Amino acid sequence: MDLSGFERISEFEWQAPATGAMRVPVVIFADEALMRAMDEKVREQASRVAMLPGIVRASYAMPDAHWGYGFPIGGVAAFDADEGGVVSAGGVGFDISCGVRCLHTGLKSAELLRQQVRLADALSRAIPAGVGSTGELRLSAAEMDDMLTGGARWAVERGYGDAADLERVEEGGQMKGAMPQQVSVQAKQRQRDEMGTLGSGNHYLEVQRVAEVYDEKIAAAYGVAVDDVVVSIHCGSRGLGHQIGTEFLRQMVVAAPSHGIVLPDRELACAPIESELGRSYLGAMRAAINCALANRQILTHLLRQVFAQVFPQARLPLLYDVSHNTCKVEEHEVDGRQRRLYVHRKGATRAFGPGHPDIPSALRAAGQPVLIGGSMGTSSFILAGTERGMKLAYGSACHGAGRAMSRHEATRRWHGREVTDELAERGILIRSPSFRGVAEEAPGAYKDVSAVVDAADSAGLARKVAKLVPLVCVKG
Protein backbone atom coordinates (compact mmCIF):
# COMPACT_ATOMS: atom_id res chain seq x y z
CA MET A 1 0.00 0.00 0.00
CA ASP A 2 1.11 3.52 -0.80
CA LEU A 3 1.58 5.30 2.54
CA SER A 4 1.77 8.83 1.19
CA GLY A 5 -1.86 9.63 2.01
CA PHE A 6 -1.50 8.63 5.65
CA GLU A 7 -0.56 10.61 8.68
CA ARG A 8 1.42 8.50 11.12
CA ILE A 9 -0.38 9.09 14.42
CA SER A 10 1.97 6.77 16.29
CA GLU A 11 4.39 4.03 15.34
CA PHE A 12 1.49 1.64 14.89
CA GLU A 13 -1.43 3.88 13.95
CA TRP A 14 -1.96 5.39 10.49
CA GLN A 15 -4.70 7.85 9.64
CA ALA A 16 -6.02 8.90 6.25
CA PRO A 17 -8.12 12.06 6.53
CA ALA A 18 -11.77 12.22 5.47
CA THR A 19 -11.90 13.45 1.90
CA GLY A 20 -14.74 13.67 -0.61
CA ALA A 21 -17.81 11.79 0.60
CA MET A 22 -16.01 10.31 3.61
CA ARG A 23 -17.65 11.31 6.90
CA VAL A 24 -14.77 10.15 9.11
CA PRO A 25 -11.10 9.28 8.60
CA VAL A 26 -9.65 5.82 8.04
CA VAL A 27 -7.41 4.48 10.78
CA ILE A 28 -5.23 1.43 10.25
CA PHE A 29 -3.28 -0.26 13.06
CA ALA A 30 -0.09 -1.88 11.78
CA ASP A 31 3.67 -1.55 11.72
CA GLU A 32 5.28 -0.07 8.64
CA ALA A 33 6.15 -3.42 7.06
CA LEU A 34 2.56 -4.69 7.42
CA MET A 35 1.28 -1.38 6.06
CA ARG A 36 3.48 -1.59 3.00
CA ALA A 37 2.50 -5.21 2.40
CA MET A 38 -1.20 -4.49 2.89
CA ASP A 39 -3.46 -4.50 -0.16
CA GLU A 40 -4.34 -1.03 -1.49
CA LYS A 41 -7.92 -2.28 -1.50
CA VAL A 42 -8.00 -2.16 2.31
CA ARG A 43 -7.72 1.61 2.20
CA GLU A 44 -10.19 1.88 -0.66
CA GLN A 45 -12.73 -0.31 1.10
CA ALA A 46 -12.24 1.30 4.52
CA SER A 47 -12.62 4.73 2.84
CA ARG A 48 -15.97 3.73 1.35
CA VAL A 49 -17.11 2.37 4.72
CA ALA A 50 -16.26 5.85 6.05
CA MET A 51 -18.94 7.24 3.69
CA LEU A 52 -21.81 5.29 5.28
CA PRO A 53 -24.43 7.23 7.26
CA GLY A 54 -24.03 7.52 11.02
CA ILE A 55 -20.49 6.14 11.21
CA VAL A 56 -18.77 7.29 14.40
CA ARG A 57 -15.19 8.53 14.79
CA ALA A 58 -13.37 6.46 12.16
CA SER A 59 -13.39 3.49 9.83
CA TYR A 60 -10.83 1.13 11.34
CA ALA A 61 -8.69 -1.69 10.00
CA MET A 62 -6.76 -4.19 12.11
CA PRO A 63 -3.18 -5.33 11.35
CA ASP A 64 -4.43 -8.44 9.54
CA ALA A 65 -6.77 -6.50 7.26
CA HIS A 66 -7.22 -7.65 3.70
CA TRP A 67 -9.67 -7.28 0.85
CA GLY A 68 -13.19 -8.53 1.62
CA TYR A 69 -16.73 -8.32 0.34
CA GLY A 70 -17.59 -4.63 0.72
CA PHE A 71 -15.96 -4.10 4.11
CA PRO A 72 -12.35 -5.17 4.46
CA ILE A 73 -11.81 -8.29 6.53
CA GLY A 74 -10.23 -6.92 9.68
CA GLY A 75 -12.58 -3.93 9.53
CA VAL A 76 -14.25 -2.31 12.53
CA ALA A 77 -16.93 0.36 12.19
CA ALA A 78 -19.47 1.67 14.71
CA PHE A 79 -22.75 3.41 13.89
CA ASP A 80 -25.11 5.53 15.95
CA ALA A 81 -28.80 4.78 15.39
CA ASP A 82 -29.73 8.31 16.50
CA GLU A 83 -27.64 9.78 13.71
CA GLY A 84 -29.13 7.73 10.91
CA GLY A 85 -26.61 4.96 11.48
CA VAL A 86 -26.82 1.80 9.43
CA VAL A 87 -26.34 -1.90 9.81
CA SER A 88 -24.64 -3.68 6.92
CA ALA A 89 -24.82 -7.35 5.98
CA GLY A 90 -21.45 -7.03 4.24
CA GLY A 91 -20.08 -5.38 7.39
CA VAL A 92 -20.67 -8.57 9.32
CA GLY A 93 -19.75 -10.94 6.53
CA PHE A 94 -21.25 -14.15 5.26
CA ASP A 95 -19.96 -16.43 7.98
CA ILE A 96 -21.92 -14.72 10.73
CA SER A 97 -20.40 -15.15 14.20
CA CYS A 98 -17.51 -17.20 12.95
CA GLY A 99 -15.23 -17.40 15.94
CA VAL A 100 -12.81 -19.33 18.10
CA ARG A 101 -13.25 -21.17 21.37
CA CYS A 102 -10.37 -22.50 23.40
CA LEU A 103 -10.59 -25.32 25.94
CA HIS A 104 -8.19 -26.51 28.60
CA THR A 105 -7.36 -30.22 28.72
CA GLY A 106 -5.39 -30.42 31.95
CA LEU A 107 -2.79 -32.43 30.00
CA LYS A 108 0.85 -31.66 29.39
CA SER A 109 2.21 -32.05 25.88
CA ALA A 110 4.38 -35.08 26.75
CA GLU A 111 1.26 -37.01 27.84
CA LEU A 112 -0.60 -36.00 24.73
CA LEU A 113 2.18 -36.94 22.34
CA ARG A 114 2.08 -40.53 23.54
CA GLN A 115 -1.43 -40.79 22.04
CA GLN A 116 -1.07 -38.24 19.25
CA VAL A 117 -1.88 -40.51 16.30
CA ARG A 118 -4.72 -42.26 18.08
CA LEU A 119 -6.21 -38.93 19.08
CA ALA A 120 -5.87 -37.50 15.56
CA ASP A 121 -7.64 -40.48 14.05
CA ALA A 122 -10.38 -40.51 16.67
CA LEU A 123 -11.00 -36.79 16.24
CA SER A 124 -11.15 -37.04 12.47
CA ARG A 125 -13.77 -39.79 12.79
CA ALA A 126 -15.86 -37.87 15.34
CA ILE A 127 -15.71 -34.30 14.03
CA PRO A 128 -17.64 -33.75 10.79
CA ALA A 129 -15.59 -31.52 8.49
CA GLY A 130 -15.62 -30.33 4.92
CA VAL A 131 -17.95 -28.67 2.44
CA GLY A 132 -21.54 -29.65 3.07
CA SER A 133 -20.61 -31.83 6.03
CA THR A 134 -23.52 -32.99 8.14
CA GLY A 135 -23.83 -34.06 11.76
CA GLU A 136 -25.95 -36.50 13.74
CA LEU A 137 -28.62 -33.96 14.58
CA ARG A 138 -31.69 -33.31 12.44
CA LEU A 139 -33.56 -30.31 13.76
CA SER A 140 -37.34 -30.07 13.48
CA ALA A 141 -38.80 -26.66 12.70
CA ALA A 142 -39.55 -26.09 16.38
CA GLU A 143 -36.08 -27.21 17.46
CA MET A 144 -34.53 -24.93 14.85
CA ASP A 145 -36.35 -21.92 16.31
CA ASP A 146 -35.34 -22.94 19.83
CA MET A 147 -31.70 -23.25 18.72
CA LEU A 148 -31.78 -19.87 16.96
CA THR A 149 -33.14 -18.30 20.15
CA GLY A 150 -31.12 -20.22 22.72
CA GLY A 151 -27.65 -20.55 21.20
CA ALA A 152 -25.11 -22.45 23.29
CA ARG A 153 -27.61 -22.40 26.17
CA TRP A 154 -29.99 -24.45 24.02
CA ALA A 155 -27.17 -26.89 23.24
CA VAL A 156 -26.32 -27.30 26.92
CA GLU A 157 -29.98 -27.91 27.75
CA ARG A 158 -29.96 -30.67 25.12
CA GLY A 159 -27.02 -32.32 26.87
CA TYR A 160 -24.17 -30.88 24.84
CA GLY A 161 -21.67 -29.68 27.37
CA ASP A 162 -21.91 -28.19 30.85
CA ALA A 163 -23.76 -25.23 32.28
CA ALA A 164 -20.36 -23.94 33.42
CA ASP A 165 -19.39 -23.51 29.75
CA LEU A 166 -21.98 -20.79 29.26
CA GLU A 167 -20.31 -18.27 31.49
CA ARG A 168 -17.22 -18.49 29.27
CA VAL A 169 -19.11 -17.72 26.05
CA GLU A 170 -19.88 -14.17 24.91
CA GLU A 171 -23.39 -13.13 25.88
CA GLY A 172 -23.56 -16.02 28.35
CA GLY A 173 -23.95 -18.33 25.37
CA GLN A 174 -27.22 -16.78 24.22
CA MET A 175 -27.48 -13.71 22.01
CA LYS A 176 -30.54 -11.73 23.01
CA GLY A 177 -32.80 -10.17 20.40
CA ALA A 178 -32.68 -13.07 17.96
CA MET A 179 -35.69 -13.32 15.65
CA PRO A 180 -35.97 -16.83 14.18
CA GLN A 181 -39.03 -15.65 12.24
CA GLN A 182 -36.72 -13.36 10.25
CA VAL A 183 -34.62 -16.32 9.13
CA SER A 184 -35.83 -17.72 5.81
CA VAL A 185 -37.08 -21.25 5.33
CA GLN A 186 -34.18 -21.83 2.98
CA ALA A 187 -31.58 -20.73 5.52
CA LYS A 188 -33.14 -23.06 8.11
CA GLN A 189 -33.29 -25.87 5.61
CA ARG A 190 -29.61 -25.53 4.82
CA GLN A 191 -28.78 -25.70 8.52
CA ARG A 192 -31.13 -28.53 9.45
CA ASP A 193 -28.45 -31.23 9.50
CA GLU A 194 -25.31 -29.08 9.76
CA MET A 195 -25.24 -28.58 13.53
CA GLY A 196 -22.01 -29.79 15.11
CA THR A 197 -19.95 -29.56 11.93
CA LEU A 198 -16.78 -27.62 11.19
CA GLY A 199 -17.37 -26.70 7.57
CA SER A 200 -14.52 -25.94 5.23
CA GLY A 201 -11.91 -23.32 4.39
CA ASN A 202 -9.84 -22.22 7.34
CA HIS A 203 -12.21 -23.76 9.88
CA TYR A 204 -10.57 -26.32 12.10
CA LEU A 205 -10.37 -28.07 15.41
CA GLU A 206 -6.82 -27.99 16.65
CA VAL A 207 -5.03 -29.60 19.59
CA GLN A 208 -2.30 -27.20 20.60
CA ARG A 209 0.63 -26.90 22.95
CA VAL A 210 1.28 -23.69 24.87
CA ALA A 211 4.72 -22.91 23.48
CA GLU A 212 5.39 -19.59 25.14
CA VAL A 213 3.93 -17.34 27.80
CA TYR A 214 4.47 -13.59 27.48
CA ASP A 215 2.46 -12.37 30.47
CA GLU A 216 2.68 -14.72 33.44
CA LYS A 217 0.10 -12.92 35.50
CA ILE A 218 -2.64 -12.91 32.88
CA ALA A 219 -1.72 -16.45 31.77
CA ALA A 220 -2.19 -17.59 35.38
CA ALA A 221 -5.57 -15.85 35.51
CA TYR A 222 -6.53 -17.63 32.29
CA GLY A 223 -5.16 -20.93 33.62
CA VAL A 224 -2.55 -21.55 30.93
CA ALA A 225 1.14 -22.39 31.37
CA VAL A 226 3.94 -23.52 29.09
CA ASP A 227 3.52 -27.10 27.81
CA ASP A 228 -0.17 -27.21 28.66
CA VAL A 229 -2.33 -28.76 25.97
CA VAL A 230 -5.39 -26.80 24.85
CA VAL A 231 -7.91 -27.34 22.06
CA SER A 232 -9.18 -24.56 19.80
CA ILE A 233 -12.27 -24.76 17.64
CA HIS A 234 -12.66 -22.28 14.79
CA CYS A 235 -15.97 -22.28 12.91
CA GLY A 236 -19.19 -20.36 12.45
CA SER A 237 -22.81 -20.51 11.43
CA ARG A 238 -22.33 -22.68 8.34
CA GLY A 239 -24.99 -22.57 5.63
CA LEU A 240 -27.46 -20.61 7.73
CA GLY A 241 -25.28 -17.58 8.22
CA HIS A 242 -24.26 -17.60 4.59
CA GLN A 243 -27.85 -17.76 3.40
CA ILE A 244 -28.90 -14.91 5.71
CA GLY A 245 -26.00 -12.79 4.49
CA THR A 246 -26.84 -13.47 0.85
CA GLU A 247 -30.55 -12.72 1.21
CA PHE A 248 -30.24 -9.55 3.27
CA LEU A 249 -27.45 -8.18 1.16
CA ARG A 250 -29.71 -8.39 -1.87
CA GLN A 251 -32.62 -6.80 0.01
CA MET A 252 -30.42 -4.01 1.32
CA VAL A 253 -29.20 -3.16 -2.19
CA VAL A 254 -32.78 -2.94 -3.45
CA ALA A 255 -34.05 -0.94 -0.46
CA ALA A 256 -31.16 1.54 -0.17
CA PRO A 257 -32.71 4.27 -2.37
CA SER A 258 -35.98 4.11 -0.41
CA HIS A 259 -33.94 4.83 2.73
CA GLY A 260 -32.21 7.73 0.99
CA ILE A 261 -28.89 5.88 1.06
CA VAL A 262 -26.46 6.30 -1.79
CA LEU A 263 -24.22 3.24 -1.73
CA PRO A 264 -20.56 3.99 -2.48
CA ASP A 265 -20.30 0.32 -3.47
CA ARG A 266 -23.06 -2.20 -4.07
CA GLU A 267 -21.25 -4.54 -1.72
CA LEU A 268 -21.69 -2.05 1.12
CA ALA A 269 -25.43 -2.62 1.06
CA CYS A 270 -26.92 -1.49 4.35
CA ALA A 271 -30.13 -0.33 5.98
CA PRO A 272 -30.82 2.19 8.72
CA ILE A 273 -30.72 0.55 12.15
CA GLU A 274 -34.07 2.22 12.74
CA SER A 275 -35.82 0.68 9.75
CA GLU A 276 -37.89 -2.45 9.30
CA LEU A 277 -35.18 -4.03 7.16
CA GLY A 278 -32.43 -3.04 9.57
CA ARG A 279 -34.33 -4.52 12.51
CA SER A 280 -35.10 -7.67 10.54
CA TYR A 281 -31.47 -8.15 9.63
CA LEU A 282 -30.34 -7.60 13.21
CA GLY A 283 -32.88 -10.19 14.37
CA ALA A 284 -31.76 -12.71 11.76
CA MET A 285 -28.07 -11.98 12.36
CA ARG A 286 -28.52 -12.53 16.11
CA ALA A 287 -30.22 -15.84 15.35
CA ALA A 288 -27.16 -16.75 13.26
CA ILE A 289 -24.92 -15.77 16.19
CA ASN A 290 -26.85 -18.28 18.29
CA CYS A 291 -26.43 -20.87 15.57
CA ALA A 292 -22.66 -20.40 15.63
CA LEU A 293 -22.54 -20.52 19.44
CA ALA A 294 -24.65 -23.71 19.45
CA ASN A 295 -22.48 -25.19 16.72
CA ARG A 296 -19.27 -24.63 18.66
CA GLN A 297 -20.98 -25.98 21.79
CA ILE A 298 -21.99 -29.24 20.06
CA LEU A 299 -18.50 -29.62 18.59
CA THR A 300 -17.15 -29.18 22.12
CA HIS A 301 -19.32 -32.08 23.24
CA LEU A 302 -18.01 -34.28 20.41
CA LEU A 303 -14.47 -33.27 21.31
CA ARG A 304 -15.01 -34.22 24.94
CA GLN A 305 -16.41 -37.62 23.93
CA VAL A 306 -13.22 -38.33 22.00
CA PHE A 307 -11.01 -37.21 24.87
CA ALA A 308 -13.04 -39.44 27.22
CA GLN A 309 -11.95 -42.43 25.13
CA VAL A 310 -8.30 -41.49 24.70
CA PHE A 311 -7.62 -39.66 27.97
CA PRO A 312 -10.32 -40.83 30.40
CA GLN A 313 -8.94 -38.69 33.23
CA ALA A 314 -9.00 -35.46 31.23
CA ARG A 315 -11.57 -32.72 31.76
CA LEU A 316 -11.98 -29.98 29.17
CA PRO A 317 -13.31 -26.79 30.75
CA LEU A 318 -13.82 -23.83 28.48
CA LEU A 319 -11.35 -20.96 28.63
CA TYR A 320 -13.35 -18.68 26.36
CA ASP A 321 -15.40 -18.41 23.17
CA VAL A 322 -15.27 -15.24 21.09
CA SER A 323 -16.72 -14.39 17.68
CA HIS A 324 -15.04 -12.29 15.01
CA ASN A 325 -17.89 -11.61 12.54
CA THR A 326 -20.66 -9.69 14.30
CA CYS A 327 -22.57 -6.48 14.77
CA LYS A 328 -23.23 -5.79 18.44
CA VAL A 329 -24.77 -3.02 20.46
CA GLU A 330 -22.20 -1.72 22.91
CA GLU A 331 -21.58 1.28 25.13
CA HIS A 332 -18.42 3.18 24.28
CA GLU A 333 -16.99 6.48 25.37
CA VAL A 334 -16.59 8.84 22.42
CA ASP A 335 -15.25 12.34 22.99
CA GLY A 336 -15.99 12.14 26.67
CA ARG A 337 -19.54 10.86 26.45
CA GLN A 338 -21.03 7.37 26.65
CA ARG A 339 -22.75 6.35 23.45
CA ARG A 340 -24.73 3.30 22.42
CA LEU A 341 -23.18 2.07 19.19
CA TYR A 342 -23.71 -0.73 16.67
CA VAL A 343 -20.18 -2.05 16.36
CA HIS A 344 -19.45 -4.08 13.22
CA ARG A 345 -16.46 -6.37 13.52
CA LYS A 346 -15.69 -8.28 10.36
CA GLY A 347 -12.69 -10.50 10.81
CA ALA A 348 -11.99 -8.60 13.99
CA THR A 349 -12.18 -9.95 17.52
CA ARG A 350 -13.90 -8.25 20.42
CA ALA A 351 -11.19 -7.38 22.96
CA PHE A 352 -12.73 -5.78 26.04
CA GLY A 353 -10.37 -4.38 28.63
CA PRO A 354 -10.04 -5.27 32.32
CA GLY A 355 -13.07 -4.69 34.49
CA HIS A 356 -15.65 -4.74 31.70
CA PRO A 357 -18.92 -6.18 33.03
CA ASP A 358 -19.36 -8.43 29.97
CA ILE A 359 -16.22 -10.42 30.87
CA PRO A 360 -16.75 -13.54 33.03
CA SER A 361 -16.08 -12.64 36.68
CA ALA A 362 -13.13 -15.05 37.01
CA LEU A 363 -11.36 -13.37 34.09
CA ARG A 364 -12.61 -9.81 34.48
CA ALA A 365 -9.59 -8.35 36.23
CA ALA A 366 -7.26 -9.74 33.54
CA GLY A 367 -9.25 -8.49 30.56
CA GLN A 368 -11.16 -10.48 27.97
CA PRO A 369 -9.32 -13.40 26.37
CA VAL A 370 -8.72 -12.61 22.70
CA LEU A 371 -8.33 -15.79 20.68
CA ILE A 372 -6.33 -15.42 17.50
CA GLY A 373 -6.43 -18.41 15.20
CA GLY A 374 -3.35 -19.05 13.15
CA SER A 375 -3.47 -20.71 9.77
CA MET A 376 -3.07 -24.48 9.61
CA GLY A 377 0.33 -25.56 10.84
CA THR A 378 1.32 -22.19 12.25
CA SER A 379 0.98 -20.60 15.66
CA SER A 380 -2.15 -19.29 17.31
CA PHE A 381 -2.19 -16.74 20.09
CA ILE A 382 -4.07 -15.83 23.23
CA LEU A 383 -4.15 -12.12 23.93
CA ALA A 384 -5.95 -10.04 26.53
CA GLY A 385 -8.11 -6.99 25.98
CA THR A 386 -6.68 -3.73 27.30
CA GLU A 387 -7.92 -0.44 28.66
CA ARG A 388 -6.14 1.32 25.82
CA GLY A 389 -7.79 -0.92 23.22
CA MET A 390 -11.19 0.25 24.47
CA LYS A 391 -10.25 3.76 23.41
CA LEU A 392 -8.45 2.88 20.17
CA ALA A 393 -11.05 0.83 18.28
CA TYR A 394 -14.02 0.09 20.52
CA GLY A 395 -12.22 -2.80 22.20
CA SER A 396 -11.28 -4.73 19.07
CA ALA A 397 -8.24 -6.62 17.83
CA CYS A 398 -7.10 -8.70 14.88
CA HIS A 399 -8.51 -12.18 14.29
CA GLY A 400 -5.81 -14.14 12.48
CA ALA A 401 -3.04 -14.04 9.97
CA GLY A 402 -5.02 -13.05 6.91
CA ARG A 403 -4.48 -14.61 3.51
CA ALA A 404 -1.38 -13.62 1.58
CA MET A 405 -2.58 -15.22 -1.66
CA SER A 406 -5.80 -16.50 -3.22
CA ARG A 407 -6.99 -20.05 -2.76
CA HIS A 408 -6.47 -20.59 -6.46
CA GLU A 409 -2.86 -19.44 -6.31
CA ALA A 410 -2.27 -21.67 -3.27
CA THR A 411 -3.55 -24.78 -5.08
CA ARG A 412 -1.19 -23.97 -7.98
CA ARG A 413 1.78 -23.82 -5.63
CA TRP A 414 1.15 -26.69 -3.27
CA HIS A 415 -0.30 -30.18 -3.21
CA GLY A 416 -2.32 -31.16 -0.16
CA ARG A 417 -0.57 -34.51 0.21
CA GLU A 418 2.87 -32.86 0.33
CA VAL A 419 1.71 -30.20 2.76
CA THR A 420 0.30 -32.92 5.03
CA ASP A 421 3.53 -34.95 4.87
CA GLU A 422 5.69 -31.92 5.50
CA LEU A 423 3.68 -30.91 8.54
CA ALA A 424 3.72 -34.50 9.84
CA GLU A 425 7.52 -34.39 9.73
CA ARG A 426 7.32 -31.34 11.96
CA GLY A 427 5.09 -33.23 14.38
CA ILE A 428 1.80 -31.70 13.25
CA LEU A 429 -0.86 -34.23 12.27
CA ILE A 430 -3.41 -32.94 9.76
CA ARG A 431 -6.67 -34.79 9.19
CA SER A 432 -8.88 -33.44 6.43
CA PRO A 433 -11.42 -34.85 3.97
CA SER A 434 -9.95 -32.65 1.24
CA PHE A 435 -6.34 -32.50 0.06
CA ARG A 436 -7.31 -29.53 -2.05
CA GLY A 437 -8.56 -27.80 1.08
CA VAL A 438 -5.22 -28.51 2.74
CA ALA A 439 -3.38 -26.96 -0.22
CA GLU A 440 -5.63 -23.89 -0.10
CA GLU A 441 -4.80 -23.46 3.58
CA ALA A 442 -1.07 -24.18 3.26
CA PRO A 443 0.89 -22.18 5.86
CA GLY A 444 2.67 -20.28 3.08
CA ALA A 445 -0.65 -18.96 1.73
CA TYR A 446 -1.03 -16.81 4.84
CA LYS A 447 0.74 -13.80 6.23
CA ASP A 448 2.96 -14.22 9.27
CA VAL A 449 0.55 -14.33 12.20
CA SER A 450 3.34 -13.42 14.65
CA ALA A 451 3.90 -10.09 12.92
CA VAL A 452 0.17 -9.37 13.01
CA VAL A 453 -0.09 -10.21 16.70
CA ASP A 454 3.02 -8.20 17.55
CA ALA A 455 1.52 -5.19 15.78
CA ALA A 456 -1.76 -5.59 17.67
CA ASP A 457 0.20 -5.81 20.93
CA SER A 458 2.46 -2.86 20.11
CA ALA A 459 -0.47 -0.74 18.97
CA GLY A 460 -2.11 -1.42 22.33
CA LEU A 461 -5.20 -3.12 20.88
CA ALA A 462 -4.60 -6.20 23.02
CA ARG A 463 -1.79 -7.69 25.07
CA LYS A 464 0.09 -10.85 24.10
CA VAL A 465 -0.41 -13.60 26.68
CA ALA A 466 0.55 -16.94 25.13
CA LYS A 467 1.57 -18.64 21.91
CA LEU A 468 0.01 -21.94 20.88
CA VAL A 469 1.52 -24.38 18.38
CA PRO A 470 -0.46 -27.16 16.71
CA LEU A 471 -0.10 -30.88 17.44
CA VAL A 472 -3.24 -32.18 15.72
CA CYS A 473 -5.45 -30.33 13.28
CA VAL A 474 -8.81 -31.54 11.98
CA LYS A 475 -9.82 -29.24 9.16
CA GLY A 476 -12.52 -28.85 6.58
Place this chain on the structure above:
DNA sequence: ATGTAC
Protein backbone atom coordinates in the same frame (compact mmCIF):
# COMPACT_ATOMS: atom_id res chain seq x y z
C1' DA B 1 -16.88 -18.44 4.20
C1' DT B 2 -20.47 -21.10 0.91
C1' DG B 3 -25.24 -27.02 -1.34
C1' DT B 4 -17.00 -23.49 -3.93
C1' DA B 5 -22.18 -20.88 -10.20
C1' DC B 6 -28.76 -20.05 -10.16
